[in-house]
Amino acid sequence: MKRLAFLLAAFLLAGCAAAPAQPVPAGTQPRVFNDTDVMFSQMMASHHSQALEMARMARTKAVHEDVRTLAAAVDATETDELKTMQVWLDAWGQPLAADPSAHAGHGGAHGTSPDDIKALDAASGAEFETKFLNMFIAHQHNAIEIARMETGTGVNPGALDLARRIDESRTAEVQQMLGYLNRPA
Amino acid sequence: MRRAIAAVPLTLAAVAAALLVTAAPASAHGYISSPPSRQAMCAQGRVANCGEIVYEPQSVEGPKGLTSCSGGNSRFAELDDPNKGWPATSVGNTVTFNWVFTARHSTANFEYFVGGTRIAVVDGGGKQPDATASHTVNLGGRTGRILVLARWNIADTGNAFYSCVDLQVGGGGNPTPTPTQPSPTPTRPTPSPSTSPTTSPTPTQPPTGATTWAAGTAYKVGDRVTYNGVTYQCRQAHTAIPGWEPPNVPALWQRV
Numbered sequence: 394m395k396r397l398a399f400l401l402a403a404f405l406l407a408g409c410a411a412a413p414a415q416p417v418p419a420g421t422q423p424r425v426f427n428d429t430d431v432m433f434s435q436m437m438a439s440h441h442s443q444a445l446e447m448a449r450m451a452r453t454k455a456v457h458e459d460v461r462t463l464a465a466a467v468d469a470t471e472t473d474e475l476k477t478m479q480v481w482l483d484a485w486g487q488p489l490a491a492d493p494s495a496h497a498g499h500g501g502a503h504g505t506s507p508d509d510i511k512a513l514d515a516a517s518g519a520e521f522e523t524k525f526l527n528m529f530i531a532h533q534h535n536a537i538e539i540a541r542m543e544t545g546t547g548v549n550p551g552a553l554d555l556a557r558r559i560d561e562s563r564t565a566e567v568q569q570m571l572g573y574l575n576r577p578a
Numbered sequence: 579m580r581r582a583i584a585a586v587p588l589t590l591a592a593v594a595a596a597l598l599v600t601a602a603p604a605s606a607h608g609y610i611s612s613p614p615s616r617q618a619m620c621a622q623g624r625v626a627n628c629g630e631i632v633y634e635p636q637s638v639e640g641p642k643g644l645t646s647c648s649g650g651n652s653r654f655a656e657l658d659d660p661n662k663g664w665p666a667t668s669v670g671n672t673v674t675f676n677w678v679f680t681a682r683h684s685t686a687n688f689e690y691f692v693g694g695t696r697i698a699v700v701d702g703g704g705k706q707p708d709a710t711a712s713h714t715v716n717l718g719g720r721t722g723r724i725l726v727l728a729r730w731n732i733a734d735t736g737n738a739f740y741s742c743v744d745l746q747v748g749g750g751g752n753p754t755p756t757p758t759q760p761s762p763t764p765t766r767p768t769p770s771p772s773t774s775p776t777t778s779p780t781p782t783q784p785p786t787g788a789t790t791w792a793a794g795t796a797y798k799v800g801d802r803v804t805y806n807g808v809t810y811q812c813r814q815a816h817t818a819i820p821g822w823e824p825p826n827v828p829a830l831w832q833r834v
Contacts, residue, residue, distance in 0.1 A: 459817075466816035469829035509709040527611055527678050527710040534636055534680045562821025564633065565793070569817060571622035574612040574676070578668060 426485050426549040433543035433552055434478040435491045437559070440536055441475040443505045447529055450514055456522045460573050463566070470562075474555065481551065505532050526570050533563040533570075607739050608679040609635045610728055613667035615741035616647055616657045624665060628656045636680045638740045642731055645694065647742035657742060666723050666746040673745065675728065677711040686731040690715050692724050704733040721748040793818045802834070809834050 444467065451464035482489050505528060516524050536559055543556035609617050617635035620628030631638070631654045638657065640649025647657040656662065675690070685702025688711070698715040717724070723746050730739040788802035788809050789795075794817065797803070801812040803824060810824040810831040824831035 462815050463817070466814055466822075466830060469814045470822065470827050473827070473829045505709065512709065523612075523676060523712075524710050527676055530611060531608075531636075531678045531680045531709070534634075534678070537633075538680075558821040558826055560821075562819055565819030565821065568622050569819070571611060571614065571618050575614045575618075575622070575667070 424484065426481075426552070427547065429543060429545075429547040430549040430552045431482070431485065431487050432491065433539060433547055433556060434482050435487070435489065436539050437536070438475055438478045438482070439490055440504050440532070440539060441471045441478070443510065444471050444529070444532055444536075445475070446510050447505065447513060447525060447532065451522075451525045451529075454517065454521050455525060456519055457573065460522060460526070463569060463573075467566070474559075477551075477555065481549070504535060523574065526574050530567050530570050530574075533566050536563045607636050607639060607681050607683065608677055608730055609638065609739065610675050610741040610743055611678045612676045613669060613673065613743055613745065614665075615728075615743050616664055617654075617741065619664060620656070625662055628662075630654065631657060636678065636739075639737050640740060642729070642736055642738045644729075644738075644740065645691070645727060647725075647727065647740060649738070649740035664744045666744040668746045669717075671717050671719060671747065672714055673717060673726075674712050674714045675726075675743065677707075677713075677730070679707060679709065679711070682706040682709075683735070684733040686733040688713060689729045689731065691727040691729075692717070692720060697726075702731075702733065717745075717747055722746070791818060791824055793820050803831075 448464040448467040448471070452461055452468060455461045455464060479489055509528065513521070513524055513528060540556040540559040540563070543552055544560065547553050547556065609615055611618050614622065614624070615635075616625070617628075617631050617638060619625040620631045621633075621635040623632075638647075638649045638651060638654055640646075640651060644650050648654040677688075683706070684704055685707050686704065687702050688700040689696055690698040690713075697718055698713070700711075700713050715726075723744070726743045726745060728741045728743065730741075732738060788804045791803040791805040791810070796815075796817045797812045798815045799812055803810055803812070805824045808825070811834045812830065813832050814830050816822070816830055822830060824833075
């Protein structure tokens with residue numbers, strides 16, 4: 394089954410890659426993309442918007458300075474990443490968000506719901522920080538899952554590069570946050 | 579390759595697309611983050627050589643009713659190894675266990691065991707849990723080093739998620755019972771030979787001095803680093819991590 398999927402994937406990817414056959418001017422983002430690149434960008438853009446809501450709360454509400462600093466760095470980097478993905482989707486002529494049901498086959502929304510984010514905002518002090526860290530660890534684990542979908546079957550060089558960096562940086566963020574939850578006594 | 583592709587009818591591509599969607603891993607699920615479970619210790623880098631669990635501490639899923647830390651997964655066998663030097667977290671008689679959920683399955687209950695005895699059960703009511711869960715468990719007067727096995731029993735499947743937590747209970751006068759505690763910072767790349775003698779940022783560092791960028795270093799606004807021979811200045815305080823190399827994150831680093 395794995396081999397079959399691989400062969401089909403190879404056909405599909407090459408098929409998509411072959412479609413926009415115009416030569417790409419040097420130095421610009423190649424306009425080669427497939428369904429995975431589009432789905433990755435749409436899912437990740439919505440995932441980033443949720444992350445930014447949480448990170449912006451934590452920038453001011455977290456108890457420890459290192460948590461606030463991480464939240465501020467996440468805010469800065471993910472704001473840029475979000476813009477990048479929106480530019481791609483626009484250039485590809487694709488909607489910025491897809492019908493959520495289109496993602497059902499990938500295990501659902503992979504994200505944090507508005508109600509959960511509201512509940513987080515209602516907490517304060519140490520309780521806020523613990524809740525934030527546990528929710529954000531989960532959120533970034535989910536980001537890694539979405540990124541691996543892209544590195545598995547995406548073709549767009551920019552999207553593949555972003556997915557690899559998301560995989561690496563979120564793994565390291567989880568590492569940091571587990572440390573923040575478990576400070577030496 | 580191209581020639582072969584040209585022969586593939588569009589319908590096959592559509593079928594392939596459908597198959598790819600359903601074949602994508604819908605992964606999951608959850609683990610105890612604090613006090614750190616064994617998989618959390620691995621994901622954090624406090625315990626080395628853990629194998630695959632480092633990348634998916636949330637995936638220790640197995641049939642209900644097991645008593646092993648790996649949930650019977652041979653690829654997570656490291657979690658069952660008592661000789662890996664698992665640090666034990668110092669606690670009192672009551673402990674609050676915090677869960678990370680990456681997929682919120684409807685829940686039968688959460689069970690906690692010590693040495694085969696169930697010491698706590700938290701009903702899940704067959705519903706999805708909240709975004710996080712905190713369970714306060716009474717350890718029943720046990721003292722010394724214990725291993726707590728937690729099972730998150732899913733309501734609508736035959737499976738559970740397993741987390742084991744090493745604890746040092748009571749232990750008055752023994753504040754640091756952990757066998758070995760490797761530094762939690764990510765591995766640092768070895769500095770290149772051109773690195774200046776000052777490797778740790780100190781207040782006395784000359785303002786123009788730039789060190790080689792290194793993951794694990796805490797940088798503050800104005801700090802200068804070199805990366806691949808190019809100098810950058812920090813725009814936003816952060817601890818450097820892989821994936822946040824200066825040329826990749828203009829939000830954190832400005833080329834100078």
